[in-house]
Amino acid sequence: GESVGLHLPTLSVQEGDNSIINCAYSNSASDYFIWYKQESGKGPQFIIDIRSNMDKRQGQRVTVLLNKTVKHLSLQIAATQPGDSAVYFCAENDSSGSRLTFGEGTQLTVNP
Amino acid sequence: DAMVIQNPRYQVTQFGKPVTLSCSQTLNHNVMYWYQQKSSQAPKLLFHYYDKDFNNEADTPDNFQSRRPNTSFCFLDIRSPGLGDAAMYLCATAQGSNQPQHFGDGTRLSIL
Numbered sequence: 001g002e003s004v005g006l007h008l009p010t011l012s013v014q015e016g017d018n019s020i021i022n023c024a025y026s027n028s029a030s031d032y033f034i035w036y037k038q039e040s041g042k043g044p045q046f047i048i049d050i051r052s053n054m055d056k057r058q059g060q061r062v063t064v065l066l067n068k069t070v071k072h073l074s075l076q077i078a079a080t081q082p083g084d085s086a087v088y089f090c091a092e093n094d095s096s097g098s099r100l101t102f103g104e105g106t107q108l109t110v111n112p
Numbered sequence: 113d114a115m116v117i118q119n120p121r122y123q124v125t126q127f128g129k130p131v132t133l134s135c136s137q138t139l140n141h142n143v144m145y146w147y148q149q150k151s152s153q154a155p156k157l158l159f160h161y162y163d164k165d166f167n168n169e170a171d172t173p174d175n176f177q178s179r180r181p182n183t184s185f186c187f188l189d190i191r192s193p194g195l196g197d198a199a200m201y202l203c204a205t206a207q208g209s210n211q212p213q214h215f216g217d218g219t220r221l222s223i224l
Contacts, residue, residue, distance in 0.1 A: 032210040043116075043202050043215030044155065051210070089154055097209030098143060098162055102154035 012109045019077040019110075023090035023103045028071060030092040034100065035064060035075045039086045047075070047088075077108075085110045115139050116216035118203050124222045125193055133188040133219045135203030144186040145213060146178060147202040155202055161186060190221075198223045 013019050025033070031052035036044035050057045050064045050073075057064050063076040073090050087107050091100040117136045125131040135144065143162050147155035159168045161180045175197070177189045190197055200220050204213040 034212060036215075041217070043204075043217045046212045046214065049212055093210055098160065098167070098206075099157060100213060102156075105152075105154050 009104060010107045010109070012111060013080050015080065015082060015110055015112050017080055019075075019080045019084070019108060021075045021077075021088050021090075021106045021108065023073040023075075025071050025073060025090065025092045025103070027092055027094065027101070028068075029095055032093040032097065033064070033066060033073050034091045035062075035073075036089045036091065036102075037084075037086045038089065038105075044089060080108075080110050082110045082112055084108060116203055116205055116214050118201075118216035118219050120219060121217065122220050122222070124224060126224050127195065128192050131190050131193055131221065133190075133201050133203075133221070135186045135188075135216060136184050137203075137205045137214075138184070139205055139207075139214065140183060141205035141207050141214070142183075143206040143208065143213075144180060145204040145206070146176075146186070146188045147204065149200040149202055149218070158188070193221070193223050195223050197221065 034049045035047040037047050038044045048059045048062050048064050050066050055066050061078045065074045077084055087105045089105045090103040093100055115138050119134050145160040146158045148158055149155045157169050158172045158176055159178050175191050180186045200218045202215055202218045204215045206213045
């Protein structure tokens with residue numbers, strides 16, 4: 001399953017499928033990006049980050065892709081599990097490097 | 113083990129009655145942040161401390177203030193809470209610029 005981020009804030013997938021969550025960022029000067037997972041009643045949890053000198057970075061079951069040409073960021077989750085159900089936020093830094101701007105968020109629901 | 117600790121998890125106060133939310137960290141990070149998050153929205157940065165330097169966001173109401181007496185602790189003071197201030201308040205820390213922010217699980221503030 002795939003989301004369009006700002007235009008489709010919900011994504012529903014079947015357990016075991018791969019998920020793709022998309023994010024369009026606004027600041028072409030941003031050079032640091034993060035994906036967070038937020039479960040109900042909890043704070044955002046760091047998943048993976050990427051710097052602008054890379055276009056792909058892999059973690060455990062997650063991959064982040066960065067396309068600076070079109071200012072697009074995506075998070076791929078392999079073999080999605082029910083525990084992956086949460087809201088996912090992308091975030092980009094500002095010129096100071098100290099402040100993050102969060103995207104709208106995408107609600108991922110994994111159906112058993 | 114929790115590294116960014118927010119107390120209390122739930123806080124109820126009366127309209128106009130000052131309230132203080134607290135955050136502590138065991139990470140020895142230089143930067144501490146306060147965010148406001150309303151239902152189904154992304155976290156919104158209120159202010160942050162880089163060491164002892166206070167950085168206020170332009171649109172943060174004067175009603176919101178912060179104190180950082182030492183590296184480990186940071187407080188959010190709401191001088192005269194209004195109904196619109198009911199939200200989840202998240203504290204985060206970062207080692208420095210262009211580093212991941214680590215969030216606590218937040219304090220949910222209700223206004224009677």
